[in-house]
Amino acid sequence: MADADLLPTDGFLSHASDFDAHSHGKALAGHACRFDLGAYRDELYRRHGVDFPPQLARAVNKRRGEYLAGRVCAQRVLQRLGMAPAQIAIGAAREPLWPAGAMASISHAGDRAVCVATLDIDVIGLGIDIERGIGPELAAEIRGVVVDADEEALIRAGFDDFPFGLAAVFSAKESLYKALFDQVRSFFGFEAMRLTRVDPQRLEFAAAQTLAPGVRAGQGFAVDYRREDDNGVRSIACVLRPPA
Template sequence: MDRNAFIHDAAPFDAQAHGQPLTGYACRFRLEAYDDALYPDHGLRLPPQLARAVAKRRGEFLAGRLCARRALARLGIASADIAIGPDREPLWPAGAIASISHAGDRAVCLASADPHVIGLGIDIESRIDARLAGEIRGVVVDAAEQAVIEAGFDDAVAGLAAAFSAKEALYKALYPQVRAFFGFEAMRLARVDEGRLRFLAAADLSPTVRAGQAFEVDIAFEDGGVRSIACCLRARG
């Protein structure tokens, strides 16, 4: 297959979280059209961290980086390679903060150049079935959180997928403040609102992320799955 067929249905989009305008770019990709030569074709370098990765990982990484380049370009920020940090986090160019996610054949990046945005996370997940939900439920939420899901969603499996996705997005958004890995148990689902989940930090994670502190994540069910956006803002004043 022609390598030019790798990326398709690519388009910009705009989003908001807590009233904050955000700039995005999304695409679909065909793994059967992936080739390592696509990296130099697009002016990118296959990172050494992916030297032993399977083709699927290399392909989805490339699709995410292409979305990132185009999202940043919409903000007037030129970017070549976006390096990988010590915790596998993207190292964004000065003046930008962004987040990448991919699921199935989809990739997406959300970005901002607003200095008040100090953390940004986007996560997309494909639909999960009852079997998979049973396998991950005890890892993603505890019994109290599961009760919140069952009370707040007509479909508890979809609700679990939303909680999973929202926690992933929140991890990405809080990483710049925490600078360390934390698990699903660190953020506990407290409330389900229309299009939004509220979490409480279960422990002190950093001087600015304290136990009991509340965080909200916007969610939307789309493309048969779920999309979550978390945005952390610098205190104004």
């Protein structure tokens, strides 16, 4: 449902809309928008009801604008879920600090920002990531960082378009990092999650090492993905509470 008419007419945010998503059988609420960094100015924080965080005092306008757009999306999603207005501050590891009861995630790429959230108590981790499309040259540059030879072979076998497949795996690993951070509470790289299977709109991974009691070596995780209109990708990782 488009709600661009609810936005201040400041030229910064546009194409704002709600969306619904599903992952692992769970319904998720989302909100997305576009933003114009050329129209960004600090006073927009007050206008959109978002606190300017001290952590951005020395940040460039690009980072300030991305943060603002992401937080506006987050506020819209929390409103959709019936939660009281809340500021989403920055944690010690630069993670968003969500209000009690909410599991959510933010991403931005280029001129787009997005947030997805749920109040489902069975969801113990949630991550979303959006990436712009990449070409063959960039794919060649980053593939050795994102995947190993076995993972690359799976991508080439599972995707007709290798650069898009690599972008999808890159995005999925980013989503998994966000979804598992609450359990792991420390940085882990692309090598910690190894691609094991490629299906239409779903990628499966196995933890290459034990990262936390609930994230053990060999444990499997699945990430849903979709191709965006600009040949970019959106991925969502949803981690459920283990059965009792």
